[in-house]
Amino acid sequence: MYNFNYHRPTSIDEAVKQYDEAEDGQYLAGGHTLIPTMKQRLSAPTDLIDLSGIKAMQGITRSDDGAEKMLQIGALARHEEVASSPIVKSMVPVLSALAGGIGDAQVRNRGTLGGSVANCDPAADYPAAVLGLNAQLVTNRRSLDAEQFFMGMFETALDEGELLTSVHFPRPEAAAYVKFPNPASRYALVGLLVAKTNDGVRVAVTGAAPAVFRAAAMEAALTDDFSVSALDSILLPAGDMNSDMHASAEYRAHLCTVMAQRAVAAIVAQDQARARQVTSEVTSESTS
Amino acid sequence: MSAKSMSTESMSAKGSSSVTVNLKVNNKAVTETCAANTTLDELLREQLGLSGTHIGCDTSQCGSCTVHFDGRAVKACTLLVAQCEGAEITTIEGLGTADNLHPMQAAFRECHGLQCGFCTPGMIMAAVDLVHQEETLDEQKIRKGLEGNICRCTGYHNIVRAVATAAKKMRN
Ligand SMILES: Cc1cc2nc3c(=O)[nH]c(=O)nc-3n(C[C@H](O)[C@H](O)[C@H](O)COP(=O)(O)OP(=O)(O)OC[C@H]3O[C@@H](n4cnc5c(N)ncnc54)[C@H](O)[C@@H]3O)c2cc1C
Numbered sequence: 001m002y003n004f005n006y007h008r009p010t011s012i013d014e015a016v017k018q019y020d021e022a023e024d025g026q027y028l029a030g031g032h033t034l035i036p037t038m039k040q041r042l043s044a045p046t047d048l049i050d051l052s053g054i055k056a057m058q059g060i061t062r063s064d065d066g067a068e069k070m071l072q073i074g075a076l077a078r079h080e081e082v083a084s085s086p087i088v089k090s091m092v093p094v095l096s097a098l099a100g101g102i103g104d105a106q107v108r109n110r111g112t113l114g115g116s117v118a119n120c121d122p123a124a125d126y127p128a129a130v131l132g133l134n135a136q137l138v139t140n141r142r143s144l145d146a147e148q149f150f151m152g153m154f155e156t157a158l159d160e161g162e163l164l165t166s167v168h169f170p171r172p173e174a175a176a177y178v179k180f181p182n183p184a185s186r187y188a189l190v191g192l193l194v195a196k197t198n199d200g201v202r203v204a205v206t207g208a209a210p211a212v213f214r215a216a217a218m219e220a221a222l223t224d225d226f227s228v229s230a231l232d233s234i235l236l237p238a239g240d241m242n243s244d245m246h247a248s249a250e251y252r253a254h255l256c257t258v259m260a261q262r263a264v265a266a267i268v269a270q271d272q273a274r275a276r277q278v279t280s281e282v283t284s285e286s287t288s
Numbered sequence: 289m290s291a292k293s294m295s296t297e298s299m300s301a302k303g304s305s306s307v308t309v310n311l312k313v314n315n316k317a318v319t320e321t322c323a324a325n326t327t328l329d330e331l332l333r334e335q336l337g338l339s340g341t342h343i344g345c346d347t348s349q350c351g352s353c354t355v356h357f358d359g360r361a362v363k364a365c366t367l368l369v370a371q372c373e374g375a376e377i378t379t380i381e382g383l384g385t386a387d388n389l390h391p392m393q394a395a396f397r398e399c400h401g402l403q404c405g406f407c408t409p410g411m412i413m414a415a416v417d418l419v420h421q422e423e424t425l426d427e428q429k430i431r432k433g434l435e436g437n438i439c440r441c442t443g444y445h446n447i448v449r450a451v452a453t454a455a456k457k458m459r460n
């Protein structure tokens with residue numbers, strides 16, 4: 001790793017200023033992508049701007065303003081913090097399950113939501129939740145829809161020096177995320193997030209293609225009939241998918257259907273459990 | 289770059305290529321000035337002589353460099369010393385002594401949870417954090433909790449037994 005100038009700002013403005021003044025600056029969040037990349041000398045910034053002291057980018061809260069309650073997560077929230085947060089578990093439980101499945105315990109103790117989303121690794125887990133749940137991405141300059149944010153492999157709508165400060169998730173009616181993890185790194189070889197939201201069924205796919213995308217064919221089939229068998233005959237086109245030493249494009253396309261069906265099965269099971277709970281509450285009320 | 293070949297460039301308001309960091313290592317206050325690109329494992333091994341923290345892969349994969357940062361397991365090879373300002377670091381040397389082993393260390397010995405021993409300090413640090421975090425542990429939770437640690441010798445079975453054994457003792 002080449003040396004660099006180290007900065008630790010305490011405010012967003014200070015961080016952006018330091019970035020602008022640097023010859024070739026980089027923000028540092030959890031460092032669990034950036035530090036390994038710098039060690040391999042694939043990245044050699046002149047300046048590292050450590051975001052960890054910026055209070056305004058931390059914390060997990062519920063926003064009560066507006067008609068819709070949103071879950072607001074600061075960009076610096078570590079994966080473990082999201083996985084174990086009672087607010088996340090009660091509002092968007094799929095997100096806590098997803099964060100709890102990233103990498104390993106040590107990675108989850110350091111890596112952050114903002115770092116993962118800003119990095120836009122084709123195999124990262126969080127982008128599936130951001131796109132599948134129709135989250136809003138808030139930066140130091142503007143608020144972006146998930147649809148506008150992910151542009152391609154390691155490419156987002158963030159401008160040079162623009163800081164992702166928080167991500168706002170609407171509460172889905174029901175959702176599940178299922179991934180086929182790379183057996184060594186646990187990154188998603190293919191990961192599918194299926195959600196029933198107030199603007200319909202959404203299906204987001206990560207790991208399969210250069211960047212996360214929505215599977216329109218699956219969304220249409222599930223809108224007609226929300227069942228596992230509705231996806232039996234749907235195979236996403238392999239032509240758009242990644243092929244590497246871990247899996248061919250054809251195998252990834254096949255995995256998309258299998259993972260989507262597992263996610264749908266999980267949602268159907270959640271719905272049934274909820275229905276049973278309601279019935280037993282009603283029964284116990286009428287017998288008491 | 290090793291900590292020994294540290295840069296001596298002076299601090300400036302524009303950030304600095306050398307950093308002075310105050311932290312606690314195994315309950316002892318440490319103030320260290322080093323090149324900004326020094327990683328925590330380098331500080332521990334080369335400056336402080338705490339060679340129990342092993343470097344296996346140096347690429348964030350194997351977990352043999354695992355230490356505790358404010359009580360939580362982290363990979364020391366993937367953490368800059370600069371990020372440790374104010375942190376409390378615990379290494380395997382801070383866990384127990386040869387005469388008074390930590391229950392996790394004792395259980396690894398009792399259950400034959402090690403062969404060559406290279407992965408062991410990292411395994412033990414990760415396992416102690418796991419026991420602290422989880423109210424109950426079964427085999428599946430132990431295996432998932434140790435996904436960040438690779439062992440090339442034991443086949444993991446005795447490591448899982450050791451962690452389960454230690455968890456019982458630590459809770460008593
Ligand atoms: C062994 C291992 C296994 C892993 N497994 C998985 C896995 O299974 N699934 C998964 O999804 N990920 C996995 N990861 C990646 C991990 O989740 C990273 O923590 C994450 O991708 C990057 O987050 P970070 O906070 O560490 O960011 P950093 O490494 O600090 O930064 C990454 C990039 O984002 C930029 N950046 C950071 N924060 C911001 C911000 N707020 N605004 C603008 N730009 C910013 C940085 O400048 C840098 O370019 C793994 C990593 C390791 C080392």
Ligand code: FES
Nearest residue numbers: 344345346351365
């Ligand atoms: S040496 Fe740090 S993870 Fe392998």
Ligand code: FES
Nearest residue numbers: 403405439440441
């Ligand atoms: S005991 Fe040899 S690597 Fe684990």
